[in-house]
Amino acid sequence: MSEATTTEDLAVLDEAPVNDPPRQRTAPAADPAPAPAPLLDIDGAEGSTADPFPDTSERPCWRVYDEWIERNGRKLRPGTYHHGMTKETERAPSAPVDTWICGPLHVQALTANTEDGDHGRLLRWKNVSGNWRQWAMPMELMAGDGAEVLAALLRDGLALERKMRARVLDYINSQQPRQRMRAASSTGWHAGAFVLPDQVLGADDIWFQASERTAPYGSAGTLQGWQSEVAALAVGNPMLALGISAALAGVLLEPLNIDGAGLHLFGDSSKGKTTILTAATSVWGGAQFRRTWRTTSNGLEGAARMHSGTLLALDEVGEVAPKDLYESAYALVNGHGKTRANVRGEARHVARWRTFVFSTGEVTIASRMAAGGFEAKAGQSLRLLDVPITGKHGAWDALHGRASGAALSDALRDGAARHYGHAGPAFVRALLDALAQGLDLPERLQAIQARMAATDGQETRGARVFALCALAGELAAGAGIVPWKAGCAAQAALHGFGLWRGQRGTGGRSAEDAAILRAVGDFIDRHGSSRFESMSAADAPRAVVNRAGYVSTSPSGTVYLFTSGGLREAAQGYDLARVLAALDTAGAFAKRGANGKTAATTRTPDGRTPRLYHVQPDRLMGAEEAEK
Known part of the structure; x- marks a missing residue:
C-alpha cells in the first residue's frame, strides 16, 4: 500500500474475529482491559453517521482503532492508521488519504531507568489471535533500520503491511505519551x-526492558504438583534439598x-548430579532454563546477566x-564482566549481575582448570565451592518407595518436566511480605x-554460602513453598558444608598455603634429579x-636449596x-640465614656463596597427605 491509498482500497471483511480475553506480554498478574478507542470521532447520538476518521483540520495524524470501524456503510479492520492529505496539484485539490499501517498498536508510556538512562517505549498491541501483548522496547533498537523492533x-x-514497515517505526518514534514508567534492564531487584x-x-x-535475549523463565x-512430585522427594535426601535451596538463594543476594x-x-557419572x-531449575523454569558449560567466557558473562537475581544452572x-x-x-560470582572499549576507544558500560551459580561435573573446578595447565587460585575455589556427591544410592539416601536410585531420578525428572516456574515467584512474594513485616535477614x-x-x-567465607542456601530453604519451608x-x-x-570442608585437602592450612606447598613439592618431583646440582x-x-x-x-635427610628464580618458577602465580x-x-626451612632470614648464604661446589632457600621436601607432604 502507498501513501496515496484511499479508504476505498482498504480490505473489507464480512465479520470481525472473535476476541479472546486480553493478556499482557510483560504485565503483572491481572490482564489489562483493552484500552478504549477514544479516537473515534462519533458524537454518540443514536443513528449518527459521523465520519470516525479525523477531518482535514487535524491531518496529518496517527490514530489507533481497537475495534472494527463502520464508515460509509463499509467495515474497516481495526488497526493503526495514518491519516494524511494528498499533495495539491493544478489539476486536483488536496484530498484525505487514510492508510492502514498495522494492527492496533498503542505507545502507552515513556520508560527510563532511575538514572535517566535506558530510555524506551512501552508498547501494547493486539495480535492476530485477538490477545493483547505488551513490551517495553529499548529506544536504542531504533538506532539502525529497526529490524529488531519489527521482528519482536x-x-x-x-x-502489519510489509510495504509500511518503515511507517510502523515512524509511528512509534513520533509518540510522546504523558505517562512515565521505570525501566529495568535486567532481572532481579529494582527499587524494592x-x-x-x-x-x-x-x-x-x-x-522489564532489555535489548538482548532473556533467560527462558516460564x-x-x-x-502443588511441584511440591508433591519434586520438593517432597528432598525429604531424607540432603543433596536434593541443598540443590533446591540453592535455586532460591539468588533472591537473597541483594x-x-x-x-x-x-x-x-x-x-562419577550417573550419580544424580544432573537430576x-x-x-x-524447575524452581524458575523448564528444561531450557538449564544451561551447559559449553560456552566461552564472554558467553558466560551474558548468561549470568540474563539470570541476575535468580539461578544460573x-x-x-x-x-x-x-x-x-x-x-x-x-x-x-563477583558479579561484573570485563571492561570493553567502544568504537571510539572509550570504556563501555560494564555488565553487572547478582546470581547464584549452581554447577555440576565429573571433576572439580580446579581439576578442570589444571587440564589446561592453569593452577586454580584459592579465590576461585572459594567462589565455586566443590561439593562431592554422596549418598547410599548415588546422590540419594531415601528412595521414597522407588526401586532404585535411577527410578527416583526418573521420577524427579518427570515431575520437573510437568511442574515448574511456580516456586521462585512464590518465594519472592513471601519474602516481600516478610521484609515488610520486619524480617532481619542478616x-x-x-x-x-x-x-x-x-x-x-x-572456611567462614565458604560457610556463608551454605548458610545462604539454608536460609533460603528455611524461609521457603516457613512460607509453605516447600513441604x-x-x-x-x-x-x-550443614551436610554440604562438611563435605566441602572435608575434600578441600588443605590439612588445616589456608587454601593458598596448601596450593603453594603442592606446587613446590610437584616441582621437586618433576625436576629434582635434573635441575638441582649435587652439593657433595x-x-x-x-x-x-x-x-x-x-x-x-x-643421614638426616634430603634438602633442596632453591635459588630465588627456581622458587619463583616452582610456585608461578604467587609473589x-x-x-x-x-x-x-x-x-x-631446614636452615635460615642471619637474623632469622629465610635465605641462607651457602657455599656451592664452584666456590660461590649465593643466598639459597633450604627446603625440606618431607615438610611439603602435609597437603598431599590430607588429600589422601
Missing part, C-alpha cells in the same frame, strides 16, 4: 520490586549485599575450555552460619641445564614473599 512485534503476532521478564513483583510502575503445571555465590557438585540440577563442567573457566570463575543468616563453626577466614519441616534445609546445608664433592659432576638450585643429601610465608608456616 511480528514474533508476538502484530499484523523484583523483576522477571514476564512479571514484576512488588510494583506496578516498573517494566511456568507449567501447578505449585538484600544481604552479597555479590554472588556458587556451588559445584562433582562425582539435582534439573530439580533446582550450568551442567557438565567438562565441556568448558579450561582457559574460559579460569577467566570466568571470578567474574561469575541476623538470620549469621545465626545459621555460626552453627557451622568455621575455623578460619576461608519440609523446619530445620530440613539447615541440616542439608663425592658425587660425579654432571651438567645441569637451567639450574633451579642444589640438592644436599645427608615470592607469599611463597616464603607459606613455606615458613609449614616449617619447611
Whole structure:
C-alpha cells in the first residue's frame, strides 16, 4: 500500500474475529482491559453517521482503532492508521488519504531507568489471535533500520503491511505519551520490586526492558504438583534439598549485599548430579532454563546477566575450555564482566549481575582448570565451592518407595518436566511480605552460619554460602513453598558444608598455603634429579641445564636449596614473599640465614656463596597427605 491509498482500497471483511480475553506480554498478574478507542470521532447520538476518521483540520495524524470501524456503510479492520492529505496539484485539490499501517498498536508510556538512562517505549498491541501483548522496547533498537523492533512485534503476532514497515517505526518514534514508567534492564531487584521478564513483583510502575535475549523463565503445571512430585522427594535426601535451596538463594543476594555465590557438585557419572540440577531449575523454569558449560567466557558473562537475581544452572563442567573457566570463575560470582572499549576507544558500560551459580561435573573446578595447565587460585575455589556427591544410592539416601536410585531420578525428572516456574515467584512474594513485616535477614543468616563453626577466614567465607542456601530453604519451608519441616534445609546445608570442608585437602592450612606447598613439592618431583646440582664433592659432576638450585643429601635427610628464580618458577602465580610465608608456616626451612632470614648464604661446589632457600621436601607432604 502507498501513501496515496484511499479508504476505498482498504480490505473489507464480512465479520470481525472473535476476541479472546486480553493478556499482557510483560504485565503483572491481572490482564489489562483493552484500552478504549477514544479516537473515534462519533458524537454518540443514536443513528449518527459521523465520519470516525479525523477531518482535514487535524491531518496529518496517527490514530489507533481497537475495534472494527463502520464508515460509509463499509467495515474497516481495526488497526493503526495514518491519516494524511494528498499533495495539491493544478489539476486536483488536496484530498484525505487514510492508510492502514498495522494492527492496533498503542505507545502507552515513556520508560527510563532511575538514572535517566535506558530510555524506551512501552508498547501494547493486539495480535492476530485477538490477545493483547505488551513490551517495553529499548529506544536504542531504533538506532539502525529497526529490524529488531519489527521482528519482536511480528514474533508476538502484530499484523502489519510489509510495504509500511518503515511507517510502523515512524509511528512509534513520533509518540510522546504523558505517562512515565521505570525501566529495568535486567532481572532481579529494582527499587524494592523484583523483576522477571514476564512479571514484576512488588510494583506496578516498573517494566522489564532489555535489548538482548532473556533467560527462558516460564511456568507449567501447578505449585502443588511441584511440591508433591519434586520438593517432597528432598525429604531424607540432603543433596536434593541443598540443590533446591540453592535455586532460591539468588533472591537473597541483594538484600544481604552479597555479590554472588556458587556451588559445584562433582562425582562419577550417573550419580544424580544432573537430576539435582534439573530439580533446582524447575524452581524458575523448564528444561531450557538449564544451561551447559559449553560456552566461552564472554558467553558466560551474558548468561549470568540474563539470570541476575535468580539461578544460573550450568551442567557438565567438562565441556568448558579450561582457559574460559579460569577467566570466568571470578567474574561469575563477583558479579561484573570485563571492561570493553567502544568504537571510539572509550570504556563501555560494564555488565553487572547478582546470581547464584549452581554447577555440576565429573571433576572439580580446579581439576578442570589444571587440564589446561592453569593452577586454580584459592579465590576461585572459594567462589565455586566443590561439593562431592554422596549418598547410599548415588546422590540419594531415601528412595521414597522407588526401586532404585535411577527410578527416583526418573521420577524427579518427570515431575520437573510437568511442574515448574511456580516456586521462585512464590518465594519472592513471601519474602516481600516478610521484609515488610520486619524480617532481619542478616541476623538470620549469621545465626545459621555460626552453627557451622568455621575455623578460619576461608572456611567462614565458604560457610556463608551454605548458610545462604539454608536460609533460603528455611524461609521457603516457613512460607509453605516447600513441604519440609523446619530445620530440613539447615541440616542439608550443614551436610554440604562438611563435605566441602572435608575434600578441600588443605590439612588445616589456608587454601593458598596448601596450593603453594603442592606446587613446590610437584616441582621437586618433576625436576629434582635434573635441575638441582649435587652439593657433595663425592658425587660425579654432571651438567645441569637451567639450574633451579642444589640438592644436599645427608643421614638426616634430603634438602633442596632453591635459588630465588627456581622458587619463583616452582610456585608461578604467587609473589615470592607469599611463597616464603607459606613455606615458613609449614616449617619447611631446614636452615635460615642471619637474623632469622629465610635465605641462607651457602657455599656451592664452584666456590660461590649465593643466598639459597633450604627446603625440606618431607615438610611439603602435609597437603598431599590430607588429600589422601
